[in-house]
Amino acid sequence: MKTLTKNWTITRGIHFVMSVVVLYYAFELSNIFLGILGGGFFFQSILSVGCSTGNCSTRR
Numbered sequence: 001m002k003t004l005t006k007n008w009t010i011t012r013g014i015h016f017v018m019s020v021v022v023l024y025y026a027f028e029l030s031n032i033f034l035g036i037l038g039g040g041f042f043f044q045s046i047l048s049v050g051c052s053t054g055n056c057s058t059r060r
Contacts, residue, residue: 012045012048015041015044016042019039019041019042019044019045020038020042021038022037022041023035025038
């Protein structure tokens with residue numbers, strides 16, 4: 001639960017808004033691809049995972 005309410009940055013907020021817009025259009029157009037894309041963005045922004053949050057690292 002702490003992940004959902006902490007460390008909200010501008011980038012994370014933009015991803016959240018983009019995901020809601022894409023999900024809206026997916027339901028409006030009945031497009032499954034947009035639904036999957038929007039759902040992926042939504043879960044990344046809610047759970048604070050992905051490269052945009054600075055959690056990306058590669059092993060060397």
